[in-house]
Amino acid sequence: MNASRAGAWVACARTAPRRGPHSHSVLLLEPGELPRAQVRRLPRVPTPGMRGTLFSGLQFTHCPVPANALVGRPGEGTALALRTLQIDHCLIPAVAVAAAETVLRSAVHAASSGRSTPVARRWHKPLAGVFADLLTCDSMTTVALRALSLLPERTHLLAAAVRYVVPDLLRENLEELTTVLGTPGHEHAAPHHRFADKLARDLPFASLGHTGTAACHAVIVPQLRSLAEHSWFRAAEPPPELFRTGADLPALDHRLLGIAGGEDVLAASLTGSAGRLAATASTHGHIAVLAGLAEAFTGELRTLRSRCAALPAHPGPAAVILSDRYALLQAAAAVLGIWEAQDGTDAFLTEPAWAVLALSRLARRLGIRAPAPPDGCTAQVLDELLARHRTGRSCDLDAGTAGH
Numbered sequence: 001m002n003a004s005r006a007g008a009w010v011a012c013a014r015t016a017p018r019r020g021p022h023s024h025s026v027l028l029l030e031p032g033e034l035p036r037a038q039v040r041r042l043p044r045v046p047t048p049g050m051r052g053t054l055f056s057g058l059q060f061t062h063c064p065v066p067a068n069a070l071v072g073r074p075g076e077g078t079a080l081a082l083r084t085l086q087i088d089h090c091l092i093p094a095v096a097v098a099a100a101e102t103v104l105r106s107a108v109h110a111a112s113s114g115r116s117t118p119v120a121r122r123w124h125k126p127l128a129g130v131f132a133d134l135l136t137c138d139s140m141t142t143v144a145l146r147a148l149s150l151l152p153e154r155t156h157l158l159a160a161a162v163r164y165v166v167p168d169l170l171r172e173n174l175e176e177l178t179t180v181l182g183t184p185g186h187e188h189a190a191p192h193h194r195f196a197d198k199l200a201r202d203l204p205f206a207s208l209g210h211t212g213t214a215a216c217h218a219v220i221v222p223q224l225r226s227l228a229e230h231s232w233f234r235a236a237e238p239p240p241e242l243f244r245t246g247a248d249l250p251a252l253d254h255r256l257l258g259i260a261g262g263e264d265v266l267a268a269s270l271t272g273s274a275g276r277l278a279a280t281a282s283t284h285g286h287i288a289v290l291a292g293l294a295e296a297f298t299g300e301l302r303t304l305r306s307r308c309a310a311l312p313a314h315p316g317p318a319a320v321i322l323s324d325r326y327a328l329l330q331a332a333a334a335v336l337g338i339w340e341a342q343d344g345t346d347a348f349l350t351e352p353a354w355a356v357l358a359l360s361r362l363a364r365r366l367g368i369r370a371p372a373p374p375d376g377c378t379a380q381v382l383d384e385l386l387a388r389h390r391t392g393r394s395c396d397l398d399a400g401t402a403g404h
Contacts, residue, residue: 003058004041007031012077013060022075029069038063082156082219082259087252089159089216090148093166094141097134099202100170101395104130107180108389119386123180128382130173131395132357137166138396139334139358142245143266149249150242153258154265157227160219161327169331220323221315227264228308232301235263237272243334243341245397267301270333273340274298286352289371290339293359296370297332300325325366332362338397346399353380 003009008030015025031039042057072080107130111123119127144162147155241247242265274294282288308322339355348354356373363370385395393399 004044009058010071011058011060012081015074015077021078024077025074026071026077026080027065027069028071029065033066033069034063079259083254083257085215086156086159086257087148087254089163090141090144090155093137093162094145096167096170096202097137097141097396099198100134100137100173103174103177104134104385104395105389107177108385108395111180112386112389119382124378124382126176126179127385128357128378129361130176131385132354132381133169133173133361134395135354135397136331136335136358136362137169139338140166140331142397143242143334143337146242146245146249147238147265148257149252151238151265152253152256154262156258156260156262157220157223157264158266158330160216161330164213164216165327165331216327217320217323220326221319223260224308224315224319224322224326225311225313226261227267228305228311231264232267232305233271235265235268237268238265240341242269243337244343245338245341266330266333266337269337270294270301270329271298273333273336276340286356286374286377289374289377290352290356290359292371293332293356293363294336296363296368297329297359300366300368301329304329328362328366332359335359335362348384348399349397351380353377354384357381 008028011027011029012024013027014023016023038061040059040061042059104127108127111119111127140162144155144158147158241249274291274297277287277291277294280287304322304325308319311319311322335355335358339349339352342350344350353376356377360370360373387393388395388399
């Protein structure tokens with residue numbers, strides 16, 4: 001994108017005639033240093049899945065480049081791309097979560113501004129539900145970003161899952177919030193509509209449309225069988241610091257980022273959380289429901305293990321569905337991990353209501369049988385959302401002072 005106007009290009013270019021993992025290298029190119037006859041700027045064309053977006057390609061034909069254009073070592077292009085893309089996969093959805101948080105605050109303002117009575121009942125469910133989903137997305141992106149530093153060799157699967165799960169959830173949330181924001185009509189200039197319109201335009205970029213989703217599936221699908229045979233219900237749980245949002249992190253070293261293999265740390269965290277909840281849960285209330293939800297997701301992981309273990313060596317398109325289900329299990333594990341890691345500083349996050357509502361919505365998306373949120377769960381989450389709005393706090397895990 002914008003290649004025709006850029007002053008420099010990063011190209012993952014073929015530098016060897018044979019196909020294989022070492023056929024490409026990364027080059028940092030400056031247009032002025034290249035022979036014009038051997039570089040062609042292709043016409044701008046619409047990009048499928050991204051309305052109104054034009055990409056302009058570049059074509060190099062036997063083009064000599066300066067020796068100092070090489071990034072890394074020759075033939076290292078694919079490995080470098082897979083490593084650095086993990087950072088993008090984690091960081092860009094996190095930015096999208098911040099944008100969605102602004103839209104949610106705008107929706108709360110639209111629903112409550114100028115009213116002498118409480119927020120209309122018809123808006124309780126969408127507002128509380130989107131708030132719970134936003135916390136799910138924030139949990140997933142937070143854990144993924146922390147994993148880049150704490151568990152760099154085992155982050156590639158989570159990073160790929162985050163890249164397409166979070167934008168999809170946020171897109172559904174944006175549609176749900178239109179019931180509160182209403183149609184733009186003559187009020188199109190209102191800030192809350194501008195925020196929503198901007199997010200609607202930006203979300204396709206966060207996932208890179210169909211191409212980005214396919215790239216994430218390409219990371220996950222080939223590893224499903226190995227995960228089923230060697231990792232799920234066998235791997236050790238990750239360190240608790242992965243879920244402690246305020247804990248210090250080691251410096252990020254992209255050279256340590258793995259691109260394949262390794263254990264699935266969030267699946268191990270999911271089964272660990274379910275086991276602890278089953279051992280300590282009371283027979284009623286939010287904790288009991290949370291324990292039931294954790295067990296339902298663990299049951300889904302068992303089913304997934306059985307189906308993935310039967311995959312052929314070269315899985316077909318049906319494996320994409322298994323990849324989608326796996327990615328939502330990663331989201332559930334992140335929610336449980338973040339909830340368990342609370343130290344009591346934030347009373348709302350320490351209580352299980354938000355996690356119950358968040359997991360209930362994930363279970364509905366997966367179509368698995370799970371306990372319904374108990375009475376008062378939605379009201380408790382909504383009350384927190386309205387309290388944060390009144391006190392100017394953000395609607396994410398941090399709950400800090402919201403920006404303007």
